[in-house]
Every structure is written in C-alpha cells, then in structure tokens.
Amino acid sequence: MNLYKLGKFLCTVIFYPLYRIKVIGKENIPKDGPVIICSNHISNFDPPVVGITSDRNIYFMAKEELFKNKFFGGILKRVHAFPIKRGMRDRNALRQGLNVLKENHALGLFPEGTRQKNGEVGKGLAGAGFFALRSEATIVPCAIIGPYQKFKPLKVVYGEPIDMTSFRQEKASAQVVTDRIMEEIRQLHKNHR
Known part of the structure; x- marks a missing residue:
C-alpha cells in the first residue's frame, strides 16, 4: 500500500466518526481527466478532509x-503535496500545478491562500484563476462547513462544475475567474449551512 492510500485510509477512519462528516455532491467530481477542486479554507485539516x-x-x-523539516517534507511529497512560496509568484509551483493537470490528475486549491478562522468565505487570490485559464481542467467548487468540533457534523459540499468556456474565450483575467469561483463557493456555503 502506498503512503497516499495509507494516509487516506487512516484519515478516513479517524475523521469521519470524529467530525461526523457529511458529503454532498461528490458525483460532481469527474471520475477522470484534469480537475481543479477549489475549496474554502478554515482549518489545517482541510486538505486531508477534501x-x-x-x-x-x-x-x-x-x-x-x-517542507523545511526533511522528514515531514518527505512525507508531504509522498502524499502528493508540493511546495509554494507564499506572497510571491512562484513559477516552479505554477509549472508543477500545470503538469499535474496535463497528466490528467486532480489539483486541490484553497484560493484564499490562508485559513479563515471565522469560518466565513474570504477573498480568493488569482492563482486559482490562473490554473483554470491555463488548463482544460474541470473546475469544481467545494465548501467546507464547520467548525471542526468533535462529534459535531462537518459538511463537505461539492458544487456543479463551473463552465469556463466564456472566460477562456474572452481571455478574462485570473482574478476575475477566481472571483467567480469564490462566488460559487460562497453560494454553496450559504445554501448548506
């Protein structure tokens, strides 16, 4: 069993009962082909939960x-994480993200860039729009509705894919696309609270 599968198994047996996770709209995630899952960010547990x-x-x-700690960084790499420098344009991370999509994998993004500790949906950074415009990936919005409290329900809601056709044709800015994605996440958050 590889480390990703092992990690997924362990997180499943711990997180599902601990946070009574309820998943809505999982069928909106395409089974294959490139996909970008864009979620709000409220906790360090968000990546394993998604x-x-x-x-x-x-x-x-x-x-x-x-990734500074070699042991922990090594584990992160083996569970499909790669580093990004915050607060600056990291060309290497952007290239890696596009390669993930070119290879028909799923890329998980938290467009806000940092956790929103109040549980609300914040403003997204342009990175999500960059990947949406530069790839042929399907864009799936996701809302995590917490808080993370033991034995209290946590909802993970996947919305319908966002049609990127007009944005790509009109060569919209990355920020405009991110704003549209965040609007969808905000709507999911509001509708399922």
Missing part, C-alpha cells in the same frame, strides 16, 4: 515552510 471525501487522488500545494 482528500478523503473525493474518489480522486488529489495533489495539493502547501506552504514552503512545511
């Missing part, structure tokens, strides 16, 4: 600081 509630193996960007 990972266990999707049937796809998901590649995540993680802040570069997490």
Whole structure:
C-alpha cells in the first residue's frame, strides 16, 4: 500500500466518526481527466478532509515552510503535496500545478491562500484563476462547513462544475475567474449551512 492510500485510509477512519462528516455532491467530481477542486479554507485539516471525501487522488500545494523539516517534507511529497512560496509568484509551483493537470490528475486549491478562522468565505487570490485559464481542467467548487468540533457534523459540499468556456474565450483575467469561483463557493456555503 502506498503512503497516499495509507494516509487516506487512516484519515478516513479517524475523521469521519470524529467530525461526523457529511458529503454532498461528490458525483460532481469527474471520475477522470484534469480537475481543479477549489475549496474554502478554515482549518489545517482541510486538505486531508477534501482528500478523503473525493474518489480522486488529489495533489495539493502547501506552504514552503512545511517542507523545511526533511522528514515531514518527505512525507508531504509522498502524499502528493508540493511546495509554494507564499506572497510571491512562484513559477516552479505554477509549472508543477500545470503538469499535474496535463497528466490528467486532480489539483486541490484553497484560493484564499490562508485559513479563515471565522469560518466565513474570504477573498480568493488569482492563482486559482490562473490554473483554470491555463488548463482544460474541470473546475469544481467545494465548501467546507464547520467548525471542526468533535462529534459535531462537518459538511463537505461539492458544487456543479463551473463552465469556463466564456472566460477562456474572452481571455478574462485570473482574478476575475477566481472571483467567480469564490462566488460559487460562497453560494454553496450559504445554501448548506
């Protein structure tokens, strides 16, 4: 069993009963082909929770600081995470993300770039729009509705894919596309609270 599958199994047996996870709309995630799952970000547990509630193996960007420790960084790489430098344009991370999509994998993004500790949906950074415009990936919005409290229900809601055709044709800006994605996440969050 590889480390990703082992991690997914362990997180499943721990998180599902602990947070009484309820998943809605999982069928909106395509079974194959490139996909970008864009979620709001409320906790450090969000990546494993998105990972266990999707049937796809998901590649995540993680802040570069997490890779400084060689042991922990090695584990992160083996569970499909790759580093990104925060607060600047990281060409290497952008290239890696596009390669993930070119290889028909799923890329998990938290467009806000940092956790929103109040549980609300914040403003997204342009990175999500960049990947949406530069790839042929299906864009699936996701809302994590917490808080993470033991034995209290946590919802993970996957919305219908966002049609990117007009944005790609009109060569919309990355920020405009991210704003549209965040609007969908905000709507899911509001409708399923």
